[in-house]
Amino acid sequence: MICLMIFGMIWIVEFLAAANQFVTICAAADWYFDPTLDEEGKKIAKHADIYIGIGWSFSYQMGTLAFGSLLLTIVDIIRGVFEYMGDKLQDAGANNGCT
Numbered sequence: 001m002i003c004l005m006i007f008g009m010i011w012i013v014e015f016l017a018a019a020n021q022f023v024t025i026c027a028a029a030d031w032y033f034d035p036t037l038d039e040e041g042k043k044i045a046k047h048a049d050i051y052i053g054i055g056w057s058f059s060y061q062m063g064t065l066a067f068g069s070l071l072l073t074i075v076d077i078i079r080g081v082f083e084y085m086g087d088k089l090q091d092a093g094a095n096n097g098c099t
Contacts, residue, residue: 007073007077010073010076010077011069011070011073014069014070014072014073014076015065015066015069017069018065018068018069018072019057019065022053022056022057022061022065023050023053023054023057024050024053025053026050026052026053026056026057027049027050027052027053030049030052030053031049
């Protein structure tokens with residue numbers, strides 16, 4: 001049960017990181033590709049609207065962000081297990097002929 005809670009906690013952290021990156025990317029893309037012109041046809045100062053990124057993430061990309069963060073969580077857990085095993089083998093390897 002504790003392992004499942006730890007897995008869920010890591011998944012939530014990865015999901016929030018992915019959502020944060022997506023909103024930042026959407027705000028930057030909206031700012032860069034925004035054709036804001038004044039009455040004379042000159043470009044005026046733009047602003048990056050993060051609400052567009054939040055709306056797109058909830059409307060279109062929630063499943064993609066969740067699935068990607070699930071894959072990252074699984075890879076992170078496998079990597080952590082191998083790092084733990086490597087540390088234990090390295091600690092035991094100084095005086096052990098088998099390792």
